[in-house]
Amino acid sequence: MMNIKAAGIRQNRIQSGIFGILLKLVGAVIMIYPVVWMFMGSFKSNYEIFGDTQTFFPSSWDFSKYVSGWAGFGGVSFGTFFLNSFVVAGLGTIGAVASSSVVAFGFSRCKFRGRGIWFACMLLTMMLPSQVTMIPKYIIFNQLGWVGTKLPLIVPSFTSEAFFVFLIMQFIRGIPMDLDEAAKIDGSSMARFFVSIILPLTKPAMVTAAIFSFMWKWEDFMGPLLYLNKPRTYTASLAIKMFNDSTSLSDWGALFAMSTLSLIPILLIFVFFQKYLVEGIATSGLKG
Amino acid sequence: MKGTKSKLLGIAVATLMMAETMCGCGSAAQTTENAAADSAVGATAGSEAAAEETTEEVTSIGSDSAQTTLRVAWWGNQVRNDRTVEMLNLYASEHPEVNFEVEFIEWGSYWEKLATEAAGGELPDIIQMDYSYLLQYQQKNLLANMNEFIDNGTIDISNCSQSTIDSGKVDDNLYALCAGSSAQCLLYNKTVTDSCNIEVPEQWTWQEFLEVAQQVYDQTGMKIEILSNDERTMENLARGEGKVLLPSEGGALGVEDSSIPLKYFQLIEDTINSDYHVTVEELADLSSSDQGFLAQNKTWCVFTYNSMCVSVVADCDESIEWGISMWPSYEGDTVQEAYVKPSMFYSIAETSENKEEAAKVLDFITNSIEANQILLTDRGLPVSSVISAEIIEGLSGIERDAMDYIPRIEKVATTINPPSPSGSGEVGALVTSLVEQVRYGQMSAQEAADEFFVQANEILQEAQE
Amino acid sequence: MQQRKTVIRRRENLEGYLFIMPFIIGFLLFTAVPICVSFYLSFTKYDILSSPRWTGLSNYIKMFTSDRVFWTCFKVTLFYAFVSVPLKLFMSLMVAMLLMKPKLENGIFRAIYYIPSILGGSIAIAVVWCRLFATDGAINNILGTLGLPDDISWLSRTDTAIWTLIVLAIWQFGSSMLIFTSGLQQIPTELYEAARVDGAGKIVQFFRITLPMLTPVIFFNLVQQLINGFMAFTSSYVITGGAPLNSTLFYSVYLYQQAFQFSKMGYASAMAWFMLFVVALMTILLFKSSDRWVFYETK
Incomplete structure (x- = not known):
């Protein structure tokens, strides 16, 4: 039986x-x-x-x-465009993930006056369509003398991004409070507590944020369009768009060829990072 | 810079100042995170410099020791980008005192970028300009008056036709120099019309055209498509009666009642109810590419510009033979509707500090045979008659046919309408939306015409305020 | 005693502000001014090329009273967001759970399932999507082989066109899938072991452990996807362009047309602020409701 x-x-x-x-x-x-x-x-x-x-x-x-597409435009090849994309997306991602996790920790584990208001401000930045803030933003970067450089595409990432802050916060809030109490009794500072305890525990969230950040910065089109002035500083996303000019002959084959190539870095980043995503983390020992 | 600030929205200046002070405080009180951020920014600048270094020799146009740097911006595709850069390289090699920074991007993004740059007071020195945007930019004093460069001979226009030059003038002042000519045309599949024993005349009336469309459909099953994407056809119907649909002074339509709009919407209604016009379902299936019908042999002709013919044909079967004729006219018209249009212009920004140098470049583009042998007909037929004759000689096939069309049409063409006022873009969108409602049977032609007359006037009036 | 408390509080305040300092600097430097300026612009007539002119409430009045397209696209966007977001979340949670086990094949499948999200709203997607839903396209072919009507003109009918975009949104579930995957990783395995000892089946485990433990992440996905849904732009812009008869015209696309095609930046700003109001209201409601259903370790 x-x-x-x-x-x-x-x-x-x-x-x-x-x-x-x-x-x-x-x-x-x-x-x-x-x-x-x-x-x-x-x-x-x-x-x-x-x-x-x-x-x-x-x-x-x-x-x-692939050959004619790679040749690019006006003497600048896609080698340069891809390199530019790597610089922008790579540095931007490092900045966004590092600063966002710090800010997320502040919002979810520190009790300070005005926390609610600042948090609301942060959510607010996610809700306003970029089309209407684009021109004032351009004017600010112009006053700073940054137009024509990659700075407007990279520096703001180092001041954290609302989406990632919110994402990492949700993960930090899943970590038991007992740890905080233990740390306080231990007498270790908040900074040390953050670096040695919380940071390792939020690795999946940070990896997720890194994948998203790289992908969005890689694909971003409006930023490079407005702030980059010289073709040799153009990113791949901007260059790909140039294959399809509605007032003249579009080269669809080259467009698809370069779009295909443009997917590869994002896929590689994904494959590389997802290892850390699923390898599992040590929270299990801390709970219960 | 001063101009920029005053343009920047009165209130914003104050707010900005406040923010700048705050940012000062912020950076003074640096935390560890900020230090990290700063060092990363340093790294950015470094790697950027490295990136620029590696590509420097490829793209630097002109010598680094040049005293004048001109920024040049245009929209276009790979071919235009390559040719224009090559042409500028030639200029820089002949004029070591000048070098160039170029900006190019496709059509739609170009205007967004240009508007943003205008708001920041950072327009490029030489701007590729379109007829539909000319008045908008001129009225905001963003474009330089080029009369002085014509008068002092910096730009030689002795080989250009007066009407071509006049198309870039507003109130007798030249704000835009024509870069090439183009004209509306009907591109048709000659293989098909021949097989139906149809002789295509230089210009049909709409009635004749629609009869032929029926005939071709009966024999081959191939259809036609009347454009809906802007107000051009309606504008032509007004021209036929000697009227201007959208007069430059703005504020109202140039027609007194809805009779001309009705002619147009009636055309739309009659054709969509016929079997020789593509259906709304077919139109929807192809929304991502409007040239697909011709390539799929669903239609046998397309309304377009002669400068677009080469790219339209490129999507189609190579064995097809093509013909080019004029857009139909309306029965009983008193004026020839056809006109030659500047396919695009070059303007000099009012904020440019090197207007004289920019004007010299424009003269080079207009009159240098070497320059035009690089550019060819990419921006339409060159405006100088000496140059265009030489360039046409070197062409063949559809490229040649498309350019030969300009001298053909010039024999009968009347003057182009003055540039359209602000609000025209929205009127165009209104036409598109009403055509859709007529085609979906939500409105009769008469209702659409009445609606158009009221709403278009409102739009134009509001834009004027 | 009292004094010591204030000292601690002051220290906590200082620490908190130090941690969120990057955000505050970025906000004040790059975001706050543009937000204020756009609010000011919503009361003006501004064509970008010349200075804005104060027109009071007229943009808002026109928006609410005489602009029919405004209400059409608002309704279209509401429908799109409220239909596509729940379906997308359900789909991504199911797939994330299906691929939970740390096997090599699952990693490969996860990468494949993520691909559509990488493509975003590219031109390639626009062309493919029109092809798929064309009257003689793949979707109708599949329906035909299943014995269903196979001559539906998906893109030309006002009642079906929006669904092509909803299907696209669901198909691009990769980002929520990834967030759910990392959320699932955080659930301690002992909880499942304990449940198994108690004799709880898979379904009970899902409702008793997985779902409650996942609520912070579900909440995040819900808020974030709804905000994104309301602000959706690319699919409508590149695939349908709002056709037919504005039945797929998203709010952001109409806003974009106003801003750049019709040079009415003032009106576009007013539209943006109305959108902000609606989205903020919805977010506040979600946050309020979260007390009842979202389970945090920290209170």
Whole structure:
């Protein structure tokens, strides 16, 4: 009797395992379809993309769009554009994650007067459409003499970003208060408590923030458009847009080719960081 | 700089000052985090310098020891960017005292960036300008009057037609120098019309055109599409009666009643109810690319500009033979609607400190054969007759046909409408929205025409206030 | 005694301010002024190229009384946000749990599932999406093989077009999935072990442990996604452009048209502040309600 039941359970396990994998595979196909389509598009001529909508595969595997696209604009190649993107997204991410976790700790673990008001101010910055603050912002950066440099794209990140502060706060608030009491009895300062206890415990949140931050800064288009004046300082997101000028000939193949290349760094960052995301953390020992 | 501040919203100045003082306090009281942030900023500057160094030789246009740096901005694609940079390089090699900083981006973003730069008092020295934005920028005193450079001979316009130069004038003052000419045209699939035994004349009437459209549909199943994306067709109908739909002085439409709008909306209603016009479903499926119909052989012709023909054809099957003729006119019209339009202009910013040098560059672009052999017809047919004759010689195929169209149309063309007043963009959006409602059967042509007449006048009046 | 208390309090105040100092500096330097200026601009007529002119409440009056498109796009945006956000959160939580076990394949699947979110609102997505939902596109083909009607013109009908954008939003669930994944990592495994000892099944475990422990993260996702939903821009802008008949015209897209295509920055600012008011109100309500359902370790 017992044996039969166990076998039944095992049977179930296997079935659900296969079923689970199948489900994940179907999901993966649906999720990945447009990227594959874009990849195929990078080998097609404009006519193949728009005239002949029913074929999925290109007529030939011609890498010339990668070559002509990589050549870039006005003598500046995509090598430079990608390098610029790395500088902006990389430094910006370091700044955003570091400053946001400090601020998040302040908001969630320090009791100080005016906390509610400052927190409201921070949420407020998430709610106003950027279109209407864009011009006053430009004027401020212009007065600071920063227009034409990458500073307006990087420095504000070092003053924390509302989304990440809020995100990390939610994680810090999940860490038991007993730790604080213990630290206070220990006599260690808040700064040490933050660095040695809280910081390691919020690693998943910080990793999540880093992935998002890199991706958004990599894709950001408005900032580079307004603040970068010389083509050799343009980022990849800005340069890709130039393939599609509505008043002249668009090069769709090159657009898709460079868009495909532009995905790779974000994917690599994701794969690299997700290791830390799922490797698990030591909170288990602290609770209960 | 002073001008900037006064422009910057009275109240903002005070607030800004306050903020600047605060920031002073903030940086004085540095915490450890700030120190970290600061050192990272230092690193930024360093790596930026490194990035610039590696690419310096590729993009620096002109010698570093030049006394004058000119900023040049334009919209366009890869071809235009490459050619214009090459042309500027040529200029800089001949004039070591000048070097260039260039800014280029696609059309839509270009105007956002330019408006923002204008608000900050940081317009580039040489600005590629469009007819639809000319009046807006001129009225805000953002563009330099170029008359003096014409008078003192800095810019030589002796080989340019008077009407071409006049199109860049406001009140007899030249604010924009035409960079090339273009004109509206009907690009059609000649392979199809030939197979239907249709001889396409230089200019049809709308009635003839629609009859042919029916005929082609019956024989091949291919359709037509009447544009809905702006007010151009309606403007042409007004021109046919000798009227200007959107007069420069603004404040109101240049037509007294809704009869001209009705002509247009009637055209929209009649065609959408016919079988030879693409359906609303087909239009919606293609919303991401308006040239798809021609490429898919769903339509046999497209309303466009001659300067766009090459790019339209590039999306289509290579075996097709193409023809170019004029837009249809309306039965009973008294005036020829067709006109030659500057495809784009160059303007000099009023805030520029090097207007004279900028004017010399414009003269080079207009009159140097070497410069134009680099630029070719990318900005339309060159304005100097000497240059354009030479350039056309070197072209072939559809490129040549598209450029030959300009001398063809110039024989009959009438003067271009004066530049449109502020509010025109919104009137264009109104037309698009009303056309959609007519096509979806939510409004009759008459209702749309009445609505247009009332609302367009309101928009123009509000813009004027 | 009293004195010592104030000393401690003062120290706590100082510490708190030191920690949030980066935010305060950034806020005062880069954000506060633009926010104030945009509020001022909402009472003016401002075409960007010339100085703003004070017009009092006229922008707000026009917005509420005579601009029909304003209310249309407001309703469209509300519908979009309130439909797409719950579906997206449900979807991402399910997927995050499905991929919880630390296996290599799960890491690969997670990366694949994240790809659509990387694509964001790119031009490539715009083209693909129109292709998928075209009358002769893949979606109708699939419906056809299932024996369902396969001639629906998704993009041309006012009742279906918005759903193409909602499906896109759900499809890009990657960011909430990632946040849920890291949230799930934080739940101590002993809780599940204890539950298993008590004989609780998977479903009971989910409702008794996973869901309550995850509430701070659910709350975050809800607030953040709703704010994002209200401010959504790119999908409407690049895919449908608001068509047909403004049935997919998002509030931000209309605001953008006003600001840059019609040069009415003053009016756009007024629209932005109305949006801010609505979103802030909603956020306050969510925060108030959170006392009842969000479970924090810290009170």
